[in-house]
Amino acid sequence: MASRSLFGGLVLAAGAITLVCRAQAADLPTPPPMAPAAPVAYAPQIYNWSGIYVGAHIGGGYGESSWSDPFGAASDDTFNDWGFLGGAQVGANAQFNRLVLGLEGDFSWTSIKNSGTDSIGESLNTNVQWTSTVTGRIGAAFNRLLVYGKGGLALAQDQSSLTDLGGNVATDNLLRTGWTVGAGLEYALDDNWSAKIEYDYLGFGPQSLNFTTPLESVSTSARLDVQEVKAGLNFRFNTAQ
Numbered sequence: 001m002a003s004r005s006l007f008g009g010l011v012l013a014a015g016a017i018t019l020v021c022r023a024q025a026a027d028l029p030t031p032p033p034m035a036p037a038a039p040v041a042y043a044p045q046i047y048n049w050s051g052i053y054v055g056a057h058i059g060g061g062y063g064e065s066s067w068s069d070p071f072g073a074a075s076d077d078t079f080n081d082w083g084f085l086g087g088a089q090v091g092a093n094a095q096f097n098r099l100v101l102g103l104e105g106d107f108s109w110t111s112i113k114n115s116g117t118d119s120i121g122e123s124l125n126t127n128v129q130w131t132s133t134v135t136g137r138i139g140a141a142f143n144r145l146l147v148y149g150k151g152g153l154a155l156a157q158d159q160s161s162l163t164d165l166g167g168n169v170a171t172d173n174l175l176r177t178g179w180t181v182g183a184g185l186e187y188a189l190d191d192n193w194s195a196k197i198e199y200d201y202l203g204f205g206p207q208s209l210n211f212t213t214p215l216e217s218v219s220t221s222a223r224l225d226v227q228e229v230k231a232g233l234n235f236r237f238n239t240a241q
Contacts, residue, residue, distance in 0.1 A: 047144045047188050049236075050095045057198075057232030058086040063112040064225045065126040068206070069119050070162070070218040077124055079116030085109065085228060087130075091137070100146060102137040112226065123163035131156045131202060131226060133180045144188040154180035154202040158224060162211040170211035176224060178204035186234070194234045202226040 064080035091104030112128040132155040139148030156176040163169050184198030204224040211218050 047141070048095055049093045049100045049139075049141055049146055049188075051236045052090075052092045053194075053234040053236040054088070054090045055196075055232050055234035056086075056088050057106070057108070057196075057230040058084075059228060059230035061085045061108075061110050061112045061128070061131070061229075062227045063110075063114050063126065063128050065114040065116070065124075065222055066224075067116070067118070067124055067209075067222040068220050070122070070211075070220045071119050073119035077116050077118055079114045079124075081112065081114050083110050083112035083128070085111070085131070085230070089232065089234070093137075095141060098141050100137075100139040100141050100148065102139070102148075103135070104137055104150065105132070105134045107132045108228070108230075118162075120165070122165060123161075125161045125163070126222065126224065127159040127161075128224070128226060129157040129159060131228070133200065133202070135180060135182070139186075146186040146188075146194075148186065149181070149183045150200075151181040152179070154178045154204070156202065156204060156224065156226065158204075160209050160222060162209075162213070162218070164213045164215045166213070166215050168213035168215060170213045172209045172211060174207060174209075176204040176207060178202060178224075182228075192236050194236065196230075196232050196234065198228075198230045198232070200228045200230070202228065 061083050067077040069077055085108040087108035089104055089106035091102055093100050093102040108131050110128050110130060114126040116124050118124055135150040135152035137148050137150045139146050158176050159171060159173050161169055161171040180200055180202045182198055182200035184196055186194050186196035188194045206221040206223045208221050
């Protein structure tokens with residue numbers, strides 16, 4: 001009987017302890033809710049200008065011819081005019097943080113024609129048939145916007161002519177070699193396509209010209225300067241986005 005009484009007492013004690021613990025737990029304040037997880041910030045992808053590209057352009061060119069007068073006048077014969085141009089370009093870029101280095105070659109057919117007269121009234125004409133440049137480029141990238149400068153070699157095919165007072169025409173075709181500097185803006189439309197606008201100055205020093213007609217044979221020299229404004233599109237390969 002004593003063991004049964006002891007067992008019953010233990011059961012009653014355990015029940016009492018359980019009731020006390022539940023009552024104390026009910027009196028405790030409700031714990032605050034867990035803070036929600038912080039959202040993951042989206043980092044936009046930075047455009048990479050590295051890669052090989054090809055493209056096309058159109059625009060306008062302003063040519064200025066300055067001839068030494070064939071008959072020894074004190075001042076040169078200088079004349080200028082606008083013309084259209086259009087062509088293609090190919091190049092490659094390598095980007096290092098914001099710095100973008102590149103090489104580019106372009107070719108433009110032009111309709112730049114300059115006409116004037118010498119000191120005795122003969123007609124002098126310069127017809128720039130095409131221009132081409134091979135340049136290095138250096139630029140700063142602001143994500144999809146590239147600001148760049150360029151400089152290097154310039155070429156031009158020039159057909160110059162003289163029309164004497166009898167209406168006879170003599171021509172002299174020459175390939176001019178000079179220098180160019182320029183600057184531009186290029187904007188990436190998507191991972192491969194970009195649009196650009198560019199200004200270039202092409203300078204060609206004096207070059208000898210010789211004309212022979214039934215009435216005369218004269219020698220002179222002429223320099224040529226061309227300014228070009230181009231708008232174009234490029235398609236870039238091997239972009240590392």
